[in-house]
Amino acid sequence: MNVPENLKYTEEHEWIKVDQNIATVGVTDYAQGELGDVVFVEMPTLGKSFKKGDVVASIEAVKTVAEVYLPVSGKVVELNDALNDAPESINEDAFGNGWMFKIEMSDPSELDSLMTAERYKDLIE
Amino acid sequence: MHQYIPNTVDDQRKMLAELGLGTFEELLTLIPDGIRFKGDLPLAAGVSELEHKSTVSELSRSGVSTSSHVSFLGAGSYDHYIPQIVDFLTARSEFYTAYTPYQAEVSQGTLQAMFEYQSMICELTGMDISNASLYDGASALAEACLLAVRHTQRHRILIAETVNPVYREVAETYGQALDVKYETLSNGNRQINLAELSAMDLSDVAAVVVQTPNFFGTLEDVSAIKKAMGESGTLLITINNPISLALLKSPAELGADISVGEGQTLGAHQSFGGPYLGFMAVKIAFARKIPGRIIGETVDNQGRRAFVMVLRTREQDIRRERASSNICSNQGLLALTACIYMAALGKRGLREVAELSTQKAHYLADEIGQIPGFGVKGNSLFFNEFVVTCPIPAKTLIERAGAVGFLAGVAVEDFFPGSPNELLVAVTEKRTRSELDRFINFLKTIS
Numbered sequence: 019m020n021v022p023e024n025l026k027y028t029e030e031h032e033w034i035k036v037d038q039n040i041a042t043v044g045v046t047d048y049a050q051g052e053l054g055d056v057v058f059v060e061m062p063t064l065g066k067s068f069k070k071g072d073v074v075a076s077i078e079a080v081k082t083v084a085e086v087y088l089p090v091s092g093k094v095v096e097l098n099d100a101l102n103d104a105p106e107s108i109n110e111d112a113f114g115n116g117w118m119f120k121i122e123m124s125d126p127s128e129l130d131s132l133m134t135a136e137r138y139k140d141l142i143e
Numbered sequence: 144m145h146q147y148i149p150n151t152v153d154d155q156r157k158m159l160a161e162l163g164l165g166t167f168e169e170l171l172t173l174i175p176d177g178i179r180f181k182g183d184l185p186l187a188a189g190v191s192e193l194e195h196k197s198t199v200s201e202l203s204r205s206g207v208s209t210s211s212h213v214s215f216l217g218a219g220s221y222d223h224y225i226p227q228i229v230d231f232l233t234a235r236s237e238f239y240t241a242y243t244p245y246q247a248e249v250s251q252g253t254l255q256a257m258f259e260y261q262s263m264i265c266e267l268t269g270m271d272i273s274n275a276s277l278y279d280g281a282s283a284l285a286e287a288c289l290l291a292v293r294h295t296q297r298h299r300i301l302i303a304e305t306v307n308p309v310y311r312e313v314a315e316t317y318g319q320a321l322d323v324k325y326e327t328l329s330n331g332n333r334q335i336n337l338a339e340l341s342a343m344d345l346s347d348v349a350a351v352v353v354q355t356p357n358f359f360g361t362l363e364d365v366s367a368i369k370k371a372m373g374e375s376g377t378l379l380i381t382i383n384n385p386i387s388l389a390l391l392k393s394p395a396e397l398g399a400d401i402s403v404g405e406g407q408t409l410g411a412h413q414s415f416g417g418p419y420l421g422f423m424a425v426k427i428a429f430a431r432k433i434p435g436r437i438i439g440e441t442v443d444n445q446g447r448r449a450f451v452m453v454l455r456t457r458e459q460d461i462r463r464e465r466a467s468s469n470i471c472s473n474q475g476l477l478a479l480t481a482c483i484y485m486a487a488l489g490k491r492g493l494r495e496v497a498e499l500s501t502q503k504a505h506y507l508a509d510e511i512g513q514i515p516g517f518g519v520k521g522n523s524l525f526f527n528e529f530v531v532t533c534p535i536p537a538k539t540l541i542e543r544a545g546a547v548g549f550l551a552g553v554a555v556e557d558f559f560p561g562s563p564n565e566l567l568v569a570v571t572e573k574r575t576r577s578e579l580d581r582f583i584n585f586l587k588t589i590s
Contacts, residue, residue: 073465079456082456082461083456083461083462085465
């Protein structure tokens with residue numbers, strides 16, 4: 019199972035990549051495998067602020083739908099618009115082209131509560 | 144064995160024994176004494192089928208219906224002609240006894256009928272997607288308002304005063320627990336006050352709701368309303384009479400985002416106000432937010448045309464509390480009725496129904512306008528319904544008309560207190576010239 023070392027993870031199978039105070043968020047390779055073919059991604063509202071744990075997006079597969087919880091509080095500053103036309107990127111490249119949105123973090127200390135790659139591997143194995 | 148309860152005295156004894164009880168009465172002891180009925184129901188002794196039938200027929204003869212009287216009733220329910228084929232086909236037991244198909248894909252025939260229904264609703268409204276129906280026009284409006292709230296994340300809805308007040312009541316009931324605020328858009332001369340709308344700040348308004356033709360029968364200027372709404376991001380919901388759409392520009396063309404309405408006019412009997420049919424059609428942008436079932440066309444594993452339920456992830460059984468609606472069902476039999484009605488009439492037939500209704504309504508309005516003491520209110524932009532100002536209270540007129548074979552119309556007073564002399568009159572293609580002239584002659588005797 020592909021679980022990159024340089025990312026942080028949540029129990030709800032989101033990954034988060036931190037660059038200064040900007041966090042990029044997506045769902046893990048394990049999550050996309052469980053969902054099956056993704057057909058639609060509902061994105062958060064650009065420019066809106068949310069709290070850690072808020073449901074901000076959803077991923078629709080053929081027979082199910084998964085909510086995406088925000089791993090850290092902050093403001094949505096960028097959306098991966100390419101997912102509108104190619105939601106399958108989440109299946110094909112969950113940690114790359116399948117990224118969903120970027121958050122300007124309001125409380126970076128929240129990162130400490132997230133899982134390391136090692137702990138996440140334990141969770142899914 | 145009881146006539147309506149399919150178990151024998153022996154069955155009952157066994158069930159009671161299982162519960163450790165001796166008699167049926169013991170089973171009821173949990174119901175508080177004060178509210179429990181004891182003894183025998185005060186019902187008359189049984190009568191023979193023959194006696195029963197003649198009693199009921201006698202009762203039924205004393206009633207009034209659209210077959211015994213010439214009807215000008217409207218206000219949301221209309222006396223259009225229903226071709227024989229509609230009742231004949233819908234009464235087939237395959238259709239009549241079926242509820243929503245739980246193994247939906249097995250029921251290809253039902254799914255195809257719903258697909259055809261949706262396609263025809265889309266043609267009439269000009270919209271991209273129609274659902275497989277809702278309960279009635281009022282609940283369809285309520286669902287449309289909730290869609291707008293979900294989409295815009297705003298909680299104010301501006302609803303025109305010219306919208307059927309009953310629809311508004313239902314929408315408000317639906318919106319209560321969701322903190323939706325309904326505010327009134329006032330009317331001037333039976334139409335939305337455009338100046339008032341243009342001056343409003345809509346930045347926190349989820350939707351503007353307009354009915355056209357409205358409750359008073361008058362057509363609203365939908366494209367002007369759309370223009371007045373500017374770039375507010377507010378959705379425009381129109382309530383439409385589907386028959387009128389055979390003649391008028393489609394709501395999509397005029398700028399509406401959501402079109403809903405009452406489908407009773409499409410082949411369903413007026414009955415006593417139901418069961419009716421709510422339709423809802425939206426632009427593609429709301430595909431994932433529309434409530435209710437949607438049937439789509441696909442191909443099976445051998446490449447043959449087939450029908451399936453689509454966009455299922457909006458629905459309650461998958462999405463749970465975040466579903467687009469609590470309604471996972473539809474008004475299947477009535478949607479089928481509408482489908483058969485529209486197919487039987489075809490594009491030309493539907494247009495003819497609309498044209499005849501309009502022409503006859505306008506003839507009647509013109510003639511009534513010339514009777515001393517009577518007036519036809521508002522402007523001349525109406526479809527098949529208009530308000531008549533009478534020289535006497537509308538309710539008195541309705542009573543007198545009833546005695547001579549007319550259901551004269553609906554008293555506006557019942558919906559808008561303060562207008563006792565106003566009568567809402569609807570005309571369908573069923574009304575003959577001689578019926579209209581007889582009604583005109585009757586009105587001439589009123590003063």
